[in-house]
Amino acid sequence: MENSTHCKGVEAAKDAKAPALAPSKASRRAGVIIVCLAVFLVATVCVSLMLGRYPIEPGQAIAMLVNQIPGISIDQFWTDQQATLFFNVRLPRIVLAIMVGCCLATAGAAFQGTFQNPLVSPDILGASQGAAFGAALAILAGSAAFGVSLSAFAFSIATVLLVLLVSSRAKGNRILVTVLAGTMISSLFSAGVSFTKLVADPTDDLPAITYWLMGSLTGAKMSNIMLASVPMAVGVIVLFALRWRINILTMGDDEAATMGVNAKRLRILVIVAATLATAASVAVSGMIGWVGLVIPHLCRMMVGSDYRKLIPTSMLLGASFLLIVDNIARLASTSEIPIGILTAFVGAPFFLYLITRKKKV
């Protein structure tokens, strides 16, 4: 017999294939999970709007929001003070938590794919340490909050560009030299931060630097948010559009190239997009660790490794997670707990659980 049983030839391919072409059970499940997460995020936002030391009724919150829509005006049944608090403090903070959580988780997922390593976080290429150094310098120079953010953002981007430049000149495995360069330059900037702390005025600048390093969303203002939202949106939208191609990138550069994907160019694009999102997040919120590492992991457990599902899931879960943690940060005790500390408290034990748990078959 010429035709082996394992190679049916073209004729066999014409058989009916409709039933098997329907999305698999796992794929449908992932779709349901994504919808559920979207609903969960909306619910979390609604609850968060009402949470706070200063009471705002659910009805009032909704009415104040609806009132903002042009052409609709509702008779005011809330105090001006409530409105000020709602629009200047609570709402910006919730929006910022969502944006930062979404950016860090998405960037983390993207970096984990690009470097074919599930233990990578968004600051692998020095985005955080660069930002920290930029912020510390600006604080030393006596800048206002806005200047600190701007300096943090600029230094963050510059650090990653420096890492890319160095690694493009290095010999050897592309991924390895990029990660190595990132680690080295990170530690260089980390030493820079330590130095600024050493020379900082201990009554004034030092606490400001220390507090910034711990990460917090307290500085949320609509003006900041508007500015940060541009690089964040560009980064996240590009990563979302590239999500299928990141799958191919995880197979290795050579294999990707033989399948028609220019791996080097794609990797740079992913890194630049993820860095924009990360740098903007760090610039407005300080160092918030763990979200970018743990959330993609959790999402992978929920919807699998396919980036077409992993990216949207990370976006939604990252946003909900940071919003919930920020609610705890602002409500748990009389004085605000820096959110960076809380994410580490939640993130690190969870991560230890992940790497020690038995792999399910």
Added chain:
Amino acid sequence: MSIEIKNLSFSYGRHEVLHDISLSIPDATLVNVLGPNGVGKSTLFRCILGLNSRYEGSIFVNGKDMRQLSVKERAREISYIPQSHAPVYDYEVLDVVLMSTGTDLGMLRSPGPRHIERAYAALERIGVEHLAHRTYTQISGGEQQLVLIARALAQNARTIIMDEPTSALDYGNTVRVLSCVRQLAREGLSIVQSTHQPDQAFLYSDKTLVINDGRVFAYGDPKDVITKQLVSDIYGVDVEVNSLYGDKVRVCVPVNEIAR
């Protein structure tokens, strides 16, 4: 001509790996590449695939100069089947096959139903469509290799290169993979595969290419190429080449063991 190589030379730094290689491979031909480790088989493949681009000479695939083509255009002419290996992340088999179907898509686009259909059809053509929704890392090595062949088919390129497709497989899977490849070449694809078993060439190739020291040592019908002399020359092993089934197939037997 599926592949036409003229005066190809390639060096890693000062070390010359390929020296003045010229050969042509017709359409719908299964070529078996033999040669000891480190003689430049993989380097030759990398040059043809465009992964090594700093070569001298020229390489034409399906009449197109590979040097003039973009990464995406190259992938439309030639596809590659690597040795099965475990990716870092778990993907569904169908998603693995789908990865090669993007050669007609823009950078920011994802594949649609048309591509999924093509990926599924490729799995059917290899006869492993029942694996479509299994996790790639959880199927056997032989099944993984068949899935990778399906992935190469889904790419719709007329020429395929395989680097030692069966080196990590057991006997049963080796035979299944090779007979699948044999069948695909009969259906019109040109396939170039490297192997370490001279015996395989008799059953599973139309032409045998022997590379030694970065040069074409021999190229032609397997029965003409694989001789006692050649195996002794390139592998340093004395064999007897025996004919079976009225010379439908031949086998190489190491003489040392028989003489005892």
